Amino acid sequence: MKYKFCPLCKSTLKHKKIDSHKRQVCLDCGFIYYQNPTPAVAVIIMIGGKLVMVKRKYEPFAGLWTLPAGFMEYGESAQECATREAKEETNLRIKTGDLVGVYNGLDDPRSHVILVVYQAQALSSNLLAGDDASQIELFSPRNLPRDIAFKAHRSAIRDFLARQR
Ligand SMILES: [Zn+2]
Numbered sequence: 001m002k003y004k005f006c007p008l009c010k011s012t013l014k015h016k017k018i019d020s021h022k023r024q025v026c027l028d029c030g031f032i033y034y035q036n037p038t039p040a041v042a043v044i045i046m047i048g049g050k051l052v053m054v055k056r057k058y059e060p061f062a063g064l065w066t067l068p069a070g071f072m073e074y075g076e077s078a079q080e081c082a083t084r085e086a087k088e089e090t091n092l093r094i095k096t097g098d099l100v101g102v103y104n105g106l107d108d109p110r111s112h113v114i115l116v117v118y119q120a121q122a123l124s125s126n127l128l129a130g131d132d133a134s135q136i137e138l139f140s141p142r143n144l145p146r147d148i149a150f151k152a153h154r155s156a157i158r159d160f161l162a163r164q165r
Contacts, residue, residue: 006031038111041081042069042153043120044100044160045092050140051157052122053148054089054133060109061149067117067156068133078116086120090136091128094120100160103152117156 006013006026013024013033024033044067045052053065070085072078079096086094097119105113129136139145141161148154 003033037114039072039078039114039116040069040105041072041078041085042067042115042117042156043082043086043094043096044117044156045086045090045094045120045122047122047125047138050138051144052090052092052127053137053139053145054129055135055137056149057132057134063134064147064149065137065145066149066153069115069153070132079118082116082118082120088131089129089133091124091126091130093123095123096120100156103155105150105152107151113152115150115152115156117152117160119160 003013003024005011006029008031009026009029011026011028014027015022016025017023018025018032023035025031052068054068056062056064056066068086068089070081070088072081076084082096083094086092100117100119103115103117105115127136127138141164144157148157
């Protein structure tokens with residue numbers, strides 16, 4: 001992400017090397033834009049031995065399958081994000097369980113993503129695709145869709161299933 005103007009004083013931002021990173025800085029007021037990775041959370045929900053997956057409605061990777069997931073809101077915990085995203089995308093009420101892993105996501109054009117993945121238990125069963133999901137489906141681990149968006153999601157599913165055996 002590149003910005004043109006300082007968000008504090010509206011001067012044009014310049015590039016400068018600080019702490020061995022090239023950063024955007026404001027030479028007038030001293031503002032430094034520290035670009036950090038974006039935390040996101042995904043959940044692995046199994047119902048009757050099948051994995052809950054949603055089809056993406058929007059770009060990037062519209063039409064591809066993912067775990068229910070989304071970016072964390074400021075002030076939200078990872079578990080709260082997992083619960084909120086599951087509700088928004090699948091309509092399921094969930095209880096988060098063990099951490100599956102933390103994954104480095106470099107294939108999302110929007111940001112460098114740090115994906116936290118939890119196992120979760122469904123507390124309700126009325127699946128309904130919502131928010132940025134166009135479709136929702138249960139997949140047998142032996143018959144997962146080929147077109148799963150994001151390497152971090154594929155890795156988390158693989159790690160989770162490997163531990164089930
Ligand atoms: Zn400034």
